Amino acid sequence: MPFGSAAEQSIADRLLLDRVLQQRSAHWKPHDAAIDPERSGVIMTGPRAGTRVADLRGRGCVAPLLIDPAAYIRHKATAETPFIVPTDRLGGVEWEICAQRNAGADAAITPTGHIAADDTAALRAVVRKAVTLDRDGVIVALPIHTDWLRPASFDVLFEACRAIPHVKAVIPSGQFDPIALTSRIQNLRRLVGTLDDVAVIRTDLAAFDAVAHGAVFAAIGDSSFLRHAVPPDQRAWRSSLDDGTPDILVPLLMRYNSGLEVAERYAAVEPPRCACSTCLGRDLARFTTDSKDCKAEARAHNVAAVAPWHAELLAEPAGHSRRRWWRHHCALALARYDDVSRNINSLDGFRIPGALRVWATVPLDAGSSFGLG
Template sequence: MLLHVSPARVGFFRAQLDTGRSGLVLCGPKSLQQARRLRNTEHFSGPLLVDPAVYEVRAASGEEPFPDVAEGTFGFEDPLAVSLAEQRAVGVTAPMTPTGYLHAEDSDALKAAVRRVAALDDPQVVFAAPVDVGWLREEDSVRQLIACLRLVRGPKALMLGGQRDPLAQHPRAVDHLRQIVTEVPGAALLRTDLAAFGALAAGAAFTAFGAGSRLRHIVAPGERAEKSKGFAQSPHVLFPELMDFFLGKTLADRFAGTAAPVCGCAACEGIRALDSFASNAGDRQARAAAHNVAVLMEWLRTLTALDSGPARQWWWYERCVAAVAQYPLLNAQLLQPNGFKVPAQLKRWALAAPAAVTVQPRADAKDYGRS
């Protein structure tokens, strides 16, 4: 599981990155320059990708699946070829296609992009598939998406578009995501949230967790991202037992009348409580980012300690069920009936029990996590 990050924030959590199990996907201005610096100056040897993120500003079309968004280039240059060459020049593990946003059921744009990448016949190229979550609404569109993705030889990096939490928008989105991961060889899920673990447990080739809220989903070009109130005042903090992110100020308010849980992750070291990120003052943003990544790395070590297949799927399912059960217990403890609300996506993962299997999770697998 990689981390999808902006170049400017790499230093916030570099120390917490598990180099044996994780890596980086750089996204945003100066990503190429940061990739070159990481390879040549800082000698970063882990998996490293650069996401061109063309989908943020332009949609794909049947005529132009890889829109030209570069300034100062000649019109006859091929945006796909140029982008792949630039990425390779800075030392990425594999180059990623500069695909435009794929609106729901825009078959022409999807097929045009797939044809171009399939024609490359290069297993090292990562085909970025930034699809609107509407593709995961109905079975027919899911089947079409699967059929197209299977035509690409190399890895397929699915990224989901939609406001706030795309997987919460459609009742069967989680099931359809697992279906895609299961039926498409080399399928990956990037620029996502806790679904990174669900996809990895289901057999994804790799995933990438967004290190910031902006990088946990895609917003269609031309749309303004809907943000939580108070975001500018405090960082997002991962509450391990609840398996969700909350503003630091929200946590401080909820635990104002009682002691907040003390975090035992590698960044907090059993010293820092979860209500200690109530503002962006000082180094709190960096400390919150380090905490978030440290917890994610603990979960990743726990997951990868299990055999791939049913054991990982059951671990993820049972962890989600346990997290959902924690909400009413914590609210009762705080005497706040609606203090913390279970996110819709978490509910859906908790209802998505793995199919009946003969192998159960290994009881002796070491749990590296604190919860």
């Protein structure tokens, strides 16, 4: 997927193209999920990310490593201050970029504040500041409220992305599953499919939808905290009681549930076994405590379980074949819900994620007028 001349190839084209990175928190106990040096890598997230990246490098990790300072978690972008750096550090965003590189990151991610819905002044300030930064080795984070993907707002977002010459990393934010609506999924597909230097990070299985539809790369969070950002003035809402156990991916259903919920639903029948490099055939009903070890193992499973999907996706030629593979993969999962709900003898079964239904059912040519064909 060329973008720009050969002399202008960016870090994403050389190193990150087609990768689905693991997004991890530097705050929590590290886990040891395998990092595929050919297809994956890590975005370490949060204030101690530099230390963790240096540690991974020290242990011989040769996969791409990035640092997301995640300023958008606590700060809004404003027309005056689109990028957030600590006030005791001179040098502003350029200092932050140098610090990430010095820590061993392959490229620097800007400390962009959260861009609130329809805050066009803040979005334009991000563009104005971004164009002053070196292009190579800098990824401009765009932590956007998902309302920017509404039909009424999308054109402004699209033009802003086009005006930034760097690789852009879109970070969708909102409550619950913020991009489960058909129109927002289709607009995100248009963005990554029309511009060839847009990534989608800190997201869930939408990372695969993005890469299948032309994103330069993507990153999937290994925990619920890193699969969705929420605006800085809000707390994340949960659709069920927080039972303290980690959320785990149920690969057959392509959905996340708390470990305790999975164990309870499969209490009367054989729980599914997982062949990922973390589980090695063990069942998924074992994530039932709130211990650090249980949570670390759950995070390792969450990223390891999707590695085979990524290999299968990339085995397809970029373009229609990848989109068709992804849609078929989602349709197979969708078709399993009735059987699974009947077998586990649960009154409410498993709810089908809204995004999965869209990925599995929207016709592939729905975005062809925007250059997806």
